Amino acid sequence: MQITVTVNGEQQSGDVEPRTLLVHFLRDELGLTGTNVGCDTSSCGACTIHVEGQSAKSCTMLAAQIDGLSVTTIEGLADGDTLHPMQRCFQENHGLQCGYCTPGMVMAAVSLLDENPNPSETDVRIGLEGNLCRCTGYHNIVKSVLACAAESHGASK
Amino acid sequence: MIPASFDYVRADSVDAALAALAEHGDEAKLLAGGHSLLPLMKLRLAAPSVLVDVGRLDDLRYINDAGDHIAIGALTRHRDLEISTMLAADAPLLAHAAGHVGDPQVRHRGTIGGSLAHADPASDLPAVILAMGGTLVATGPNGSREIAASDFFTGFLESALAPDELLTEVRVPKLDTQGWSFQKFNRRAQDWAIVGVATVRANGSTGVALVNMGSTPLLASAVMDAVKSGANAADAAAFANEGTEAQSDINASSEYREHLARVLVRRSLEESGLA
Numbered sequence: 001m002q003i004t005v006t007v008n009g010e011q012q013s014g015d016v017e018p019r020t021l022l023v024h025f026l027r028d029e030l031g032l033t034g035t036n037v038g039c040d041t042s043s044c045g046a047c048t049i050h051v052e053g054q055s056a057k058s059c060t061m062l063a064a065q066i067d068g069l070s071v072t073t074i075e076g077l078a079d080g081d082t083l084h085p086m087q088r089c090f091q092e093n094h095g096l097q098c099g100y101c102t103p104g105m106v107m108a109a110v111s112l113l114d115e116n117p118n119p120s121e122t123d124v125r126i127g128l129e130g131n132l133c134r135c136t137g138y139h140n141i142v143k144s145v146l147a148c149a150a151e152s153h154g155a156s157k
Numbered sequence: 158m159i160p161a162s163f164d165y166v167r168a169d170s171v172d173a174a175l176a177a178l179a180e181h182g183d184e185a186k187l188l189a190g191g192h193s194l195l196p197l198m199k200l201r202l203a204a205p206s207v208l209v210d211v212g213r214l215d216d217l218r219y220i221n222d223a224g225d226h227i228a229i230g231a232l233t234r235h236r237d238l239e240i241s242t243m244l245a246a247d248a249p250l251l252a253h254a255a256g257h258v259g260d261p262q263v264r265h266r267g268t269i270g271g272s273l274a275h276a277d278p279a280s281d282l283p284a285v286i287l288a289m290g291g292t293l294v295a296t297g298p299n300g301s302r303e304i305a306a307s308d309f310f311t312g313f314l315e316s317a318l319a320p321d322e323l324l325t326e327v328r329v330p331k332l333d334t335q336g337w338s339f340q341k342f343n344r345r346a347q348d349w350a351i352v353g354v355a356t357v358r359a360n361g362s363t364g365v366a367l368v369n370m371g372s373t374p375l376l377a378s379a380v381m382d383a384v385k386s387g388a389n390a391a392d393a394a395a396f397a398n399e400g401t402e403a404q405s406d407i408n409a410s411s412e413y414r415e416h417l418a419r420v421l422v423r424r425s426l427e428e429s430g431l432a
Contacts, residue, residue, distance in 0.1 A: 001165060017162070018162070018163055018164060018165035018208065019159055019160045019161070019162055019163060019198075021159065021199075024159075040158050040199070041158075041196060041199070042192065042196055042262075042263065043347065045260070045262065048262055051265075051266075054236070054265040055261055055262045055265060056262050056265050056266050057262045057263070057266075060191065060192055060195050060196060060199075060266075061191060061195070061266070062165070062188075062191070062195070062208075064165050064167070064210070065188075065191065065210060065212060067167075108261065108262065111261065111265075112261065115261075126346070127261060129260045129261070129346035129347050130259070130260025130261055130262045130263065130347055131260075
């Protein structure tokens, strides 16, 4: 079946099987391999993207379900060479170890701050419950998200 | 993991969804948010030959004040329930429990209708709707009918919905809530409950329902009777596993689940204000 999706602001079309998962459409058809497949059972969050601006797990959606909708992947966050503030805060706060969960963590964190611009540390930890870091690098991930929230409120770094 | 092949039909209206169900019969499954069905299909535990996608029926995405009850469209997402000020005021148990389904990504896509129609005894919302004495509205080729939540869950992943019916609305009574509690015991934040308890005390009566204590979500009838007879929380909670059929699995033995049910019912009754 033919689908048309707005991905990172650009209209993309593809011919997919109804059973094609969104994450495979993004990776294999569009070559957007920043979105990782981790557990493949909607537990780990490595495949987190935004659908219509909200975080979602692309391993648990059909490409067919997003026909006509807009999707943002990790590749769509930066503005050219300028990192998205969340990406920069992960970089500055060393919010990663092996990096595998990072794209999903960043996408989940951006969605979290959209919904709660001024979260407590507990809010961040609970808000990222859908994303697992097998390096257990949560401390600096939480620090990165809090830094990004503080920055957007004009607080000094 | 890739699901088995199927044909995909996107319904753009309730009538179109019903027509697709009539055409394909029990070969077809309805797809809403997909966060219960797609994992089963990826594991090949379900292999419907036709998926009827009702996920775009935005007409069924609403939370409305309907006088003595709140009417919730079946396609309303968990996130919408979680942040609804109307539910926070008149059905706080439901708003709170919706915020504990899965994780944020799941709550952005999953729907109340999908969660109830999937009829998983380990899911949160079926027990919540049971405890609140909710009503479900099913729409089929001959119109709509109301089904009491207590008649809706008929077996493991089985409901009173006929193969040609679509769950269209969920109604929860506007209760003069004196107290409520939702207890969810799990090992990882995003998991299903190993055991859960939903309690609401309102209008002079107490509703208590159990998550994952049998093949369906269950009303804790013996606990409710004991409370009605004047038992305190600890004494009433002793009846928590009466009528249950808890399973043993990788997370817990049935004996441990029965113990958890007694402990969590006591906590739930106490948190909802029963001495």
